[in-house]
Structures are given as structure tokens and as C-alpha cells.
Amino acid sequence: MVPPTGDGSSPSPTDRPILEFLQTRLASTQQIERTAITDVNGHLALRVTMAATYYPETVEEARLLIRWYTNDDFKIHYREVHTDSDWERRWDCHPNPHNTRDHFHPPPTAPTPGDDASWPADYRDVLPLVLDSIEQRITNLWND
Numbered sequence: 001m002v003p004p005t006g007d008g009s010s011p012s013p014t015d016r017p018i019l020e021f022l023q024t025r026l027a028s029t030q031q032i033e034r035t036a037i038t039d040v041n042g043h044l045a046l047r048v049t050m051a052a053t054y055y056p057e058t059v060e061e062a063r064l065l066i067r068w069y070t071n072d073d074f075k076i077h078y079r080e081v082h083t084d085s086d087w088e089r090r091w092d093c094h095p096n097p098h099n100t101r102d103h104f105h106p107p108p109t110a111p112t113p114g115d116d117a118s119w120p121a122d123y124r125d126v127l128p129l130v131l132d133s134i135e136q137r138i139t140n141l142w143n144d
Contacts, residue, residue: 016037016044049062076092077090090110091129098114
């Protein structure tokens with residue numbers, strides 16, 4: 001077993017081809033304003049800015065940050081910036097001292113520890129799960 005890293009990252013290298021695949025997939029949708037693979041705090045990640053037109057005016061910005069590693073560990077962080085607060089959640093799969101390898105940090109603050117969870121084994125099945133969850137959040141925002 002790989003020991004926890006303690007910082008929420010994986011002991012494996014970043015899987016750039018998977019980040020590029022996800023970038024191509026997300027960039028082709030109208031819900032996404034822009035995507036970029038970039039260094040975030042010393043880790044390569046896919047930064048995704050959601051299209052503002054999909055959100056009510058109370059949301060100043062919505063973004064997704066995706067890290068994926070060669071051992072299929074991942075960290076997907078969704079954040080909305082509101083005038084007076086942030087609303088966020090995380091889908092994680094990595095060794096850590098606070099939860100099982102697969103876990104979820106629930107909204108609105110994505111606290112640690114999170115809730116143990118179970119994610120699909122294939123990265124192509126994880127993204128739709130995340131996007132469906134975000135779509136439900138957008139629907140709830142408009143209904144409130």
C-alpha cells in the first residue's frame with residue numbers, strides 16, 4: 001500500500017494524456033468558457049472555467065480544477081464564487097489519513113474529513129458523474 005502524502009496529492013506522476021483528453025472533451029461543450037492545463041501549487045492540473053451564462057447572477061464565477069495521476073488517483077474540485085461566500089465540493093481518489101481512498105468532500109464547504117464514497121474505475125466514467133452533479137447544482141441555483 002502506498003502511504004498517504006498528507007497534502008491531498010498522489011505519490012504518482014500526473015497523467016497528462018488523461019488531462020488532455022478531458023480538456024478536449026470539456027472544451028467542446030457550451031457550458032465551458034475556457035480550459036487550460038497549468039501548474040497549480042506545483043501540480044499539473046486542468047483548470048476549467050464554467051460559462052457564466054449557465055448561472056444566475058448571484059454566481060460571480062464557477063470553476064473546476066482536475067488533477068489526474070498515472071495510478072488513477074484523482075482530485076476534482078468544483079467551486080462557485082458568490083458575492084459573500086464560496087460554495088464548493090470535491091471528488092477525490094487518493095491515499096490519505098482522513099478517509100478511504102475514494103471519498104467526497106460535500107458542499108457547501110468541502111470539509112476534511114469528507115465522506116467515504118465509491119467512484120467508477122474508468123476516468124471516462126468519472127467525468128459524467130461530476131458533470132451531472134454540477135448540472136443538478138445549476139438547476140437548484142435557478143430554482144432557488
